[in-house]
Amino acid sequence: MEKCQYILERDLPSPATDEQLETILEALADPDNSVNFGHSAEKWLADTNTSEQELCGAIDRHIRAGRKVFRKFEKGSKTKLLPDDVQANVTIFNDEDDLYVSIWIQPGIIINIYAHEHPTGRHRLPQ
Amino acid sequence: MNAPKPTKSLAGTACRECGEGHFEFIQIDHIEKISNDNPVTVPGVWVNRCDHCGETVFPAISVKYIQSSVADQTEPLTGQELERIREELGVDRQDEMSEILGLGTKTYHKWESGAQFPTRSMSYYIRMLAEFPEAFEWLRARSWRGRNRLKTAEKSPLVIGAELMFPVLAANPGRLNTVMTSRINYAGVLFAKV
Numbered sequence: 570m571e572k573c574q575y576i577l578e579r580d581l582p583s584p585a586t587d588e589q590l591e592t593i594l595e596a597l598a599d600p601d602n603s604v605n606f607g608h609s610a611e612k613w614l615a616d617t618n619t620s621e622q623e624l625c626g627a628i629d630r631h632i633r634a635g636r637k638v639f640r641k642f643e644k645g646s647k648t649k650l651l652p653d654d655v656q657a658n659v660t661i662f663n664d665e666d667d668l669y670v671s672i673w674i675q676p677g678i679i680i681n682i683y684a685h686e687h688p689t690g691r692h693r694l695p696q
Numbered sequence: 697m698n699a700p701k702p703t704k705s706l707a708g709t710a711c712r713e714c715g716e717g718h719f720e721f722i723q724i725d726h727i728e729k730i731s732n733d734n735p736v737t738v739p740g741v742w743v744n745r746c747d748h749c750g751e752t753v754f755p756a757i758s759v760k761y762i763q764s765s766v767a768d769q770t771e772p773l774t775g776q777e778l779e780r781i782r783e784e785l786g787v788d789r790q791d792e793m794s795e796i797l798g799l800g801t802k803t804y805h806k807w808e809s810g811a812q813f814p815t816r817s818m819s820y821y822i823r824m825l826a827e828f829p830e831a832f833e834w835l836r837a838r839s840w841r842g843r844n845r846l847k848t849a850e851k852s853p854l855v856i857g858a859e860l861m862f863p864v865l866a867a868n869p870g871r872l873n874t875v876m877t878s879r880i881n882y883a884g885v886l887f888a889k890v
Binding site (some may be wrong): 597600601602603604605606607608611614615617620621623625626661662664673675677678679681 | 700702703704705706709728729732735744751752753754755756757759760762763766772790802806810811812813814815
């Protein structure tokens with residue numbers, strides 16, 4: 570199996586703000602009303618027979634453990650940050666590969682989770 | 697059962713996928729594709745959908761509803777059912793059950809904890825074993841995974857090489873096995889040079 574490589578520190582966007590992380594945790598505490606899943610995440614859950622609580626729980630654990638969450642650059646830019654988007658490389662199950670998770674934060678405390686496996690040959694976000 | 701409706705939605709929010717449309721909060725008949733099985737249609741699911749490009753975002757409560765509807769139709773075993781079956785079959789530990797069924801320990805643990813669900817075919821297989829304990833006892837007595845592991849270790853050229861290199865350890869197969877587990881790469885490199 571090919572060893573995964575991580576994005577160099579100089580190419581990483583800035584970390585998510587405390588306020589963004591707070592908002593995500595608040596939404597994850599009430600997933601039935603405050604969490605949406607993009608098509609990619611819904612498909613991943615269905616394909617892997619994984620419950621949606623497990624994905625929400627893994628993101629919650631990732632943040633509470635102080636693991637890295639980054640903001641996102643605008644498409645095609647390496648300097649301009651999107652105001653409401655964050656991303657992370659999240660471990661769902663210890664014995665399986667990590668999952669790339671992207672979260673779009675909406676006013677009124679809704680978060681939209683997009684998630685997919687890491688594409689081969691693409692560098693990952695550090696955890 | 698009616699599909700549950702979340703209290704918050706993306707209605708009116710601009711779609712970022714196409715940049716031209718806006719999300720509507722609507723009910724759809726969702727088709728869930730299932731590997732090695734017919735697709736399952738789940739009617740009346742609440743979703744946020746772009747009125748221009750069709751980009752769809754699923755509320756968590758809808759995902760939960762889709763999963764439970766699919767479960768109703770594909771009948772996977774729940775964690776509680778698996779635990780009950782394991783206990784009825786007289787197996788105390790999850791790792792012992794996974795060994796008998798030929799699964800990875802973590803896979804079986806995820807099923808019993810409800811983190812993941814077994815497939816329809818695996819659920820049929822386990823239900824059949826629960827219905828016919830004599831079949832389960834037959835499977836248990838074979839101990840295929842345990843025997844195959846031992847057989848592999850006995851036949852491995854690495855083990856034979858290690859026995860030649862470490863004759864003192866070779867007199868104690870249990871100790872040799874422990875050493876092999878931790879130093880298998882080292883032994884392999886040395887053996888390749890012999």
